[in-house]
Structures are given as C-alpha cells and as structure tokens.
Amino acid sequence: MIIFDKYETFNRAKQLLKSGRPEELRYACLELRYCIEAICYEKLKLYEKHVPEEVYSTWQPKKVMETLHEYDPFVMENYELRIWSEKPDGSRDKLILTEGHTNLRFEVLKKHYNKLSFFLHVPTLKQQKNKGAEVQDLKSYLETILPEISAAAANTFDSNLAEVAQSVCRECGQPILRNVESLKNNPVAICKNENCKAEYDVKVTEEGKTLWKLRQLDFACPKCKKKNYFGRHFLKEGQVINCFECSSKYILNRPWYLAARDEDKT
Numbered sequence: 553m554i555i556f557d558k559y560e561t562f563n564r565a566k567q568l569l570k571s572g573r574p575e576e577l578r579y580a581c582l583e584l585r586y587c588i589e590a591i592c593y594e595k596l597k598l599y600e601k602h603v604p605e606e607v608y609s610t611w612q613p614k615k616v617m618e619t620l621h622e623y624d625p626f627v628m629e630n631y632e633l634r635i636w637s638e639k640p641d642g643s644r645d646k647l648i649l650t651e652g653h654t655n656l657r658f659e660v661l662k663k664h665y666n667k668l669s670f671f672l673h674v675p676t677l678k679q680q681k682n683k684g685a686e687v688q689d690l691k692s693y694l695e696t697i698l699p700e701i702s703a704a705a706a707n708t709f710d711s712n713l714a715e716v717a718q719s720v721c722r723e724c725g726q727p728i729l730r731n732v733e734s735l736k737n738n739p740v741a742i743c744k745n746e747n748c749k750a751e752y753d754v755k756v757t758e759e760g761k762t763l764w765k766l767r768q769l770d771f772a773c774p775k776c777k778k779k780n781y782f783g784r785h786f787l788k789e790g791q792v793i794n795c796f797e798c799s800s801k802y803i804l805n806r807p808w809y810l811a812a813r814d815e816d817k818t
C-alpha cells in the first residue's frame with residue numbers, strides 16, 4: 553500500500569516539518585508513526601516463514617521487533633551486502649554490488665513511537681493548565697528524530713541473513729525453523745502449529761549440526777505398571793493420556809497426577 557510506504561510517509565513528514573505550522577507538525581507525527589510501522593512490518597514480512605502466526609495479528613511495532621529479535625539476534629544490526637560474479641571454476645570474480653542496510657535502532661523505536669502519539673491528542677485539561685511543563689517544542693523535537701529514521705526509511709533492500717536450523721515436528725509433521733545463533737542462548741524450539749506446540753530441546757554441535765529432542769515426561773501406568781512417555785506439551789488440565797501397553801486412559805489434573813476417568817470407575 554503506497555499510502556503507508558515507509559519512504560512516502562517519511563517524505564510527507566519531512567514536507568510537513570518544512571512548513572513548520574503547528575497544526576501541520578501534528579500530521580508529521582502521524583506520518584512518522586506510519587513510517588516506523590511500515591519499517592517494522594516490512595521486516596516482519598522478511599521473516600514470514602519463521603515467526604508464529606499470532607505475530608501477524610499484532611500491530612505493535614515494539615512487539616514485532618522483540619519477537620523478531622528472539623528469532624534473529626542480529627535483526628536490528630546494520631550490515632553491508634556484497635555480491636561478486638563467479639568465475640567458471642566457481643571462485644569469486646568481480647565485485648558487482650556493494651550496498652549498505654541501516655536498521656532502525658531499537659532505542660529509537662522504544663523511545664519515539666509512543667512519544668509521537670502524545671502529539672496526536674488534544675492535551676488534557678490538566679496538561680493545558682500546566683503549560684510550562686507540558687508544552688514542548690515540537691518542531692525541534694521532530695528535527696532531532698528525523699535523521700534517526702531517515703536511513704531506515706531509505707533502504708531499498710533487506711535480507712534475512714540468519715542461519716537457520718530446520719526440523720520436522722514429530723508430533724504434527726510441520727516444519728520447525730530456528731535461528732542457529734539464538735539457539736545457542738536459548739536451546740529450545742516450539743512447534744508453531746497452534747494445535748500442537750510440541751517442545752524440543754535443540755543442541756547445536758561443534759560442527760554446526762542441530763540435534764532435536766522432543767521434551768517428554770514419563771510415568772508408570774497405575775494399572776499395568778509399565779513405563780510410559782508423553783510430550784511435555786500435553787501437560788495441561790484435562791488432557792487425556794493413553795498407556796502404550798494396556799491402553800488405559802487417564803486425565804491429567806493439577807497438581808499433576810493421573811486420575812482415573814469417571815467412565816472407568818467401576
């Protein structure tokens with residue numbers, strides 16, 4: 553949607569700031585909010601395959617970026633992309649493209665996104681009375697934040713350079729993707745299928761491979777005494793668990809114990 557394009561919104565804010573009329577400065581705040589949102593959503597689109605579906609329904613840029621940061625710790629880092637042509641033997645030939653990408657700093661997002669909305673409301677009666685403390689020099693404020701946003705608004709390309717580990721969920725068959733770098737700090741992966749949410753412990757080996765282990769809990773069947781397992785993601789009130797050996801069914805209750813089902817009580 554061109555009307556919400558990051559570059560278009562940024563330029564409109566710039567023009568409104570140039571005029572400097574107090575009533576137009578308010579519209580510049582609105583355009584800058586659109587611009588920040590457009591930058592964040594563009595980033596989200598790049599990571600579409602990797603983030604849970606519920607993130608798509610959120611409209612808060614801060615939440616979007618926090619989620620992306622969990623997936624890719626370098627999501628907010630600036631970088632330079634270089635592309636070389638290739639010789640027939642597969643080795644590097646000439647450098648054909650060098651382009652920098654500047655990300656919106658997380659601090660700018662945290663500090664200014666909400667602050668800009670302050671100017672989109674009529675000051676409360678208390679604020680109107682308290683002029684000395686509340687009246688701000690909006691023009692100079694906007695002049696200071698414009699350079700903070702301009703480079704991110706002007707980016708013409710972006711790429712998701714994260715190294716990704718992939719597996720298939722044992723429980724539901726859906727692919728699961730995780731960023732290798734963030735797995736080193738938080739070695740857990742959760743299936744993003746809302747009806748599954750199976751949990752895996754993921755170990756990154758020295759060779760860079762990943763070993764995925766479904767988190768399981770064990771119990772001894774009260775009836776046949778055989779040792780059983782079930783996925784930790786089944787640990788919820790009222791969940792029915794089967795014994796592999798004798799097929800007895802049990803309900804999970806908090807504090808967690810296996811209770812006989814009403815229909816089995818004779």
Ligand SMILES: [Zn+2]
Nearest residue numbers: 721724743748
């Ligand atoms: Zn699954």
Ligand SMILES: [Zn+2]
Nearest residue numbers: 773776795798
């Ligand atoms: Zn049993």
